[in-house]
Amino acid sequence: GIGTVRLCNGSRMHFESCNLSLNGTSLSRGQIPFVLYSIQDDESDVIQQLANPEQ
Structure with a gap:
């Protein structure tokens, strides 16, 4: 599995x-x-993104 995913805005999600x-599940x-x-942009609009490490 992937322990860290970088999002389109530069943020990261960490999995442990x-x-x-x-x-029986684990990181791998x-x-x-x-x-x-979703990310709230500067103009208060909500932008939805899909974080898929396979892309």
């Missing part, structure tokens, strides 16, 4: 393993296929 995960074998997030 969790000891509370009891379903996770369950997040994509993350939908």
